[in-house]
Amino acid sequence: MPELAPTDWRDQAACRPNQPAAPDPDLFFPLPGQSTSPALSYCGRCPVRAECLTEAIERGHGGVRGGMTEDSRRQLARTRRRAAAS
Template structure:
């Protein structure tokens, strides 16, 4: 179960996503997430975002530039190499 979100983390104030329509980060099934991922690539806090999403086991949306499927693969790879 994902960890509860207590409130905004300090790094969130610097996140590019704060300036964009939130729907962009949660594309419908079959829609592309490339635009969101491209914005994440220029975000100064993408690493913190990804770490937070992994810690909370976010199941939806683009976080730290990765989709749910990409995050799942990253977690699986980390487990294999740990």
């Protein structure tokens, strides 16, 4: 029987819970002064990073998502809005 394709992009996320090598969710929510590098590196290997980034920008999610920090996503969203307004 062929394997069914996932119905949601989250099913393909590298960080999805309940998988053998699932990362600690706290990795994506570093405390002030902690490095975001481990989370950004993890995101760099994710096959659905673009989808995650889009959702994070649209919904204003916190933490590291889509391979970007919260501050970086805010800056990207502002840049996109300015470009669209031009």
